[in-house]
Amino acid sequence: MGLVGSANNGNATNHLLAVEFDTILNSEFDDMSGNHVGIDVNGLRSVDADNAGYYDDDATGAFRNLSLVSRRAMQVWVDFDGGSSQLNVTMAPLDVPRPRRPLLSTTVTNLSSVIDDTAYVGFSSATGILFCRHYVLGWSFRMNGAAPALNISALPTLPVTFPKPRSKVLEIVLPIASAFLVFAVAALVFVLLRRRRMYAEVKEDWEAAFGPHRFTYKDLFHATDGFSDKRLLGIGGFGRVYRGVLASKMEVAVKKVAHGSRQGMREFVAEVVSIGRLRHRNLVQLLGYCRRKGELLLVYDYMPNGSLDKHLYGDKNKMALSWEQRFRVIKGVASGLLYLHEDWEQVVVHRDIKASNVLLDKEMNARLGDFGLARLYDHGTDPHTTHVVGTMGYMAPELGHTGKASKASDVFAFGAFMLEVACGRKPIVQDATDGRLVLVDWVLDRWRAGAVTDTVDPRLAGDFVEEEAGLVLKLGLLCSHPLPGARPGMRQVMQYLDGDVPLPELSPTYQGLNMLALMQDQGFDPYIMSFPMTSMSASRPSTMSDLSGGR
Known part of the structure; x- marks a missing residue:
């Protein structure tokens, strides 16, 4: 919508009178600046021009510059006096009254030759490689007299069409921030996926x-x-x-x-x-x-006090468990086993009773734990377990023959446990001469010698109740009998420990029978029979786990 083209710029046939508000310096049209107001007749070379601004009405009459690209609303008055052929252009900010002195005042001679019989009043704009936007918020026009004043309060506000020019800092920061945002999103996705996998x-x-x-x-x-x-x-x-x-x-x-x-x-x-x-x-x-x-x-x-074995075999400088504590531990584990074997809705065979699986609470009460090998079956039925699992020294000899854990095999392990707690020794101990001491054999030998309580843990320095110690040691031997049927049940064990029923008078030679004959009577295979119980138990102490069971 430009006024004229380069081919007809300045021709009298254009019949054009314009007031331009130019924000671009075009040297080919002799523009004075990139922020000027001009009066144009038939072309783009202004017949009169000045920088955009206005004159104060005070005594100084100072000139005030205005920027045409400031987005500040302005008002412009264009007046033509036909008698004197005088064309005046006045401008000021919207909130400033019309200055008395115009910005431009030019005589346009022969206006009749410029304006045809039919003329149009309006607005036009043009741009080149650079651009800016100008908005007409309101206008008023009148022939033969002053145009009506604008109602300033009714004018619309300038529209927002694009953000303010960005600073150099923003041009640098924005790409970095965008890259960081992309990286942060990718990192978040990675973390979420990793957490999901974790x-x-x-x-x-x-x-x-x-x-x-x-x-x-x-x-x-x-x-x-x-x-x-x-x-x-x-x-x-x-x-x-x-x-x-x-x-x-x-x-x-x-x-x-x-x-x-x-x-x-x-x-x-x-x-x-x-x-x-x-x-x-x-x-x-x-x-x-x-x-x-x-x-x-x-x-x-x-359990804050850890496992029992750490108190039995831990720091030798620490105070040893007293006999009272040991006896309470033994009775506590026996009570727990009675509940598993007799008093719960099913029979629970623990299969791994030993000191390291007995934990102590804050009052040093014993709690049997680690049911990773336990098996359940209904009362009155036989267990179906056929995998030999447990820890050497605590395993009943019949497990090597039948492979079936039972309440009786738990009682055997409890017998070894009682001897371990009373004597402060593991069921199988490697001595300095590369020999193996089997605890049950040693206690049995001392019983035969009439000095069974000599096996009590020397860390107690004789501070124990001899009657209780004798009961525990003899009951431990009884529970360790090689024949399952000869072992007492856990209810009997509890009665013996509580003193409700006296322990039967047993001869020290009751386990001195020929072990090979006992095992032959039970139908053990020739390989098993080639080892007495003590030799079988004397192999290096280790945990025999049911590898196929994975527990």
């Missing part, structure tokens, strides 16, 4: 029935500080145990166990949940479980 669990539909017993891996991860070594309580044959603090501030012990059992995982979890229903003051409470990838996590009550 906390991924194995969960199947059938586990919904065990709901309250299932912990989330995320909760256990945070409770143990990411299974930090600082939280490690111990390492056993079946996994690592960590101390944790749940969001509820409850302290727990979390055991990580690798699982690869041939037994169905569904059956395995069902047993875990069933064991979780056990409630007894002398059992460590199994609170629940979590499955993740190749791991099973078992959650137990936390």
Whole structure:
């Protein structure tokens, strides 16, 4: 919509009279600046021009510059006097009254030759490689007289079409900020995916029935500080145990166990949940479980005084457990076993009774824990377990023949445990001459010699109740009898320990029978029969785990 083109610029045939507000300096038209007002006749070379601005009406009459690109609203008056052929152009900010002195005042002669009989009044604009926008907010025109004044309050506001020019700092910062934003989003996605993998669990539909017993891996991860070594309580044959603090501030012990059992995982979890229903003051409470990838996590009550073996074989400079504490521990474990064998809705065979699996609470009460090898079966039925598992020295000899753990095999392990607690010795000990001392044989020998209480832990320095010590040692030997049928049940054991029933008078030679003959009578195979019980138990002490069972 330009006024004229380069071919007809300045021609009288244009019949053009214009007032220009020019924001671009064009030297080919002799522009005075990039911010001027001019009067044009038939072309773009102004017949009169001045920088945009106005004159004050005060005594000084100072000139005030105005920027045409300031986005500041302005008012312009264009007046032509036909008698004098005088054309005046006056401008001022919108909030300033019309100045008395015009910005431009020019005589336009022969206006009749410039304006045809038919003329149009209006607005036009043009641009080149640069551009700016001008807005007409309102206008007034009149022939033969002054144009009506504008109602300033009714004028619209300037529209916002683009942001203010950016600073150099913004031009530098914006790309960097954009790149950082993209990087941050990518990092966030990576972290979320990594966290999802980190906390991924194995969960199947059938586990919904065990709901309250299932912990989330995320909760256990945070409770143990990411299974930090600082939280490690111990390492056993079946996994690592960590101390944790749940969001509820409850302290727990979390055991990580690798699982690869041939037994169905569904059956395995069902047993875990069933064991979780056990409630007894002398059992460590199994609170629940979590499955993740190749791991099973078992959650137990936390026992602040740790495992019994650390008190029996730990720092020799520490105060040894007193006889009173030991006797209470033995009775506590016996009470827990009685509950498992007789008093719960099913029979629970623990299969791994030993000092390291007995934990002590803050009052030093014993709690039998680690049910990772436990098996359940209904009262009045036979167990179907056929995998030999347990720890050498605590394993009943019949397990090598039948492979079936039973209440009687638990009683055998408890007998070894009683001797261990009373004597402060492990069931099988490697001595300095590379020989192996089998605890049950040693105690039996001292009984035959009439000095059974000489085997009591020397750290007690004789400070023990001799009658109670004799009871524990003889009962430990009775429970360690090689024939399952000769061992007492846990109810009888508790009656003996409580003093409700006296221990039968037993000859010190009751176990001095030919072990080979006893085992032949029981139908043991020739390989097993080639070893007496003491030799079989004397192999290097280690945990025999059911590798196929994976617990």
